[in-house]
Amino acid sequence: MSTPVTVTVTGAAGQIGYALLFRIASGQLLGSDVPVRLRLLEITPALQAAEGTAMELNDGAFPLLASIDITDDLKTAFDGANVALLVGARPRTAGMERGDLLAANGGIFGPQGKAINEHAASDIKVLVVGNPANTNALIAQHSAPDVPANRFTAMTRLDHNRAISQLAAKLSVPVTAIEHLTIWGNHSATQYPDLYNTVVNGRSAAEQVDEEWLTGTFIPEVAQRGAAIIKARGASSAASAASAAIDHVYDWVNGTDWTSAAVVSDGSYGVPAGLISSFPVRSADGEWEIIQGVPVNDFSRGKIDASVAELAAERDAVRELGLI
Ligand SMILES: NC(=O)C1=CN([C@@H]2O[C@H](COP(=O)(O)OP(=O)(O)OC[C@H]3O[C@@H](n4cnc5c(N)ncnc54)[C@H](O)[C@@H]3O)[C@@H](O)[C@H]2O)C=CC1
Numbered sequence: 364m365s366t367p368v369t370v371t372v373t374g375a376a377g378q379i380g381y382a383l384l385f386r387i388a389s390g391q392l393l394g395s396d397v398p399v400r401l402r403l404l405e406i407t408p409a410l411q412a413a414e415g416t417a418m419e420l421n422d423g424a425f426p427l428l429a430s431i432d433i434t435d436d437l438k439t440a441f442d443g444a445n446v447a448l449l450v451g452a453r454p455r456t457a458g459m460e461r462g463d464l465l466a467a468n469g470g471i472f473g474p475q476g477k478a479i480n481e482h483a484a485s486d487i488k489v490l491v492v493g494n495p496a497n498t499n500a501l502i503a504q505h506s507a508p509d510v511p512a513n514r515f516t517a518m519t520r521l522d523h524n525r526a527i528s529q530l531a532a533k534l535s536v537p538v539t540a541i542e543h544l545t546i547w548g549n550h551s552a553t554q555y556p557d558l559y560n561t562v563v564n565g566r567s568a569a570e571q572v573d574e575e576w577l578t579g580t581f582i583p584e585v586a587q588r589g590a591a592i593i594k595a596r597g598a599s600s601a602a603s604a605a606s607a608a609i610d611h612v613y614d615w616v617n618g619t620d621w622t623s624a625a626v627v628s629d630g631s632y633g634v635p636a637g638l639i640s641s642f643p644v645r646s647a648d649g650e651w652e653i654i655q656g657v658p659v660n661d662f663s664r665g666k667i668d669a670s671v672a673e674l675a676a677e678r679d680a681v682r683e684l685g686l687i
């Protein structure tokens with residue numbers, strides 16, 4: 364058994380937290396031989412609910428769960444953290460303008476980034492799940508100038524997994540037959556799931572589906588899947604979001620040849636350096652690397668540019684608000 368890894372989860376009493384914490388405790392986040400210390404950050408009124416979740420975690424008698432701390436204090440939450448899952452965010456409510464949403468989230472992700480800068484372990488890895496995830500990650504990253512920028516990531520793995528599932532169903536193949544799928548851009552309705560570079564049983568996926576399905580069904584259904592889940596369930600995706608967060612961190616720590624993650628752009632594929640955008644990535648030795656040389660055709664170029672333009676507009680808006 365290795366030494367325990369400290370994992371901080373914000374918004375721990377929320378829906379995603381409830382699905383996520385049990386999977387972390389069971390060893391699925393880091394590996395079946397890695398003990399974890401959980402730090403649960405919540406706002407003060409939700410501390411009691413977080414205590415309830417902690418009671419249930421204890422009742423799971425997980426062999427890998429070394430300790431659980433519950434707090435509303437940022438320093439306590441991030442002190443010595445090796446992995447931070449930033450799930451808690453301010454949701455958009457009726458009548459709220461986009462600027463208000465960004466400002467409210469700046470008030471959460473700015474101080475959390477600062478606390479990570481000051482108190483987290485030197486190997487800290489951050490995954491932002493709370494929406495708008497890419498721009499919340501950008502705010503946190505800018506508030507942590509001493510942490511390497513590439514430690515801040517945002518989640519597009521749920522979109523990636525949704526796209527794999529939709530394609531597998533369409534082609535009547537198992538999900539394991541699908542390789543090299545990429546989500547580009549923002550975790551929003553402008554995201555672009557790219558089938559031109561996706562390979563299924565050794566052949567291009569785009570060649571195995573008709574163009575009408577690709578543009579008229581697949582792309583919008585992947586991009587709007589979150590809204591479809593809200594309509595059907597009466598609540599937003601929680602277990603699937605938690606599952607994708609597990610996949611993202613597991614692959615970051617343990618390595619993968621190809622997946623999708625929103626990482627800080629180095630200018631690859633014409634995405635302005637500094638934006639946190641989804642790319643095809645691989646991971647080795649605990650570091651994401653943007654996969655180079657993926658062909659981008661004219662159709663893909665237009666879709667990627669549109670999503671990246673939205674990210675740039677969000678960046679400009681938070682810059683105007685003084686959040687970065
Ligand atoms: N990137 C992605 O693919 C996905 C992102 N999401 C986003 O994840 C976020 C969480 O979703 P749910 O768990 O369903 O929401 P939820 O509303 O059930 O839970 C959020 C929790 O965060 C807490 N919270 C709020 N502000 C906080 C702060 N400053 N510090 C610590 N905790 C705080 C709340 O008290 C609440 O318990 C939302 O922003 C949602 O839009 C959801 C699904 C997919």
Ligand SMILES: O=C([O-])CC(=O)C(=O)O
Pocket residue numbers: 494521588589590592599600
């Ligand atoms: O819109 C939401 O809160 C949920 C979300 O991001 C998704 O399901 O992709």
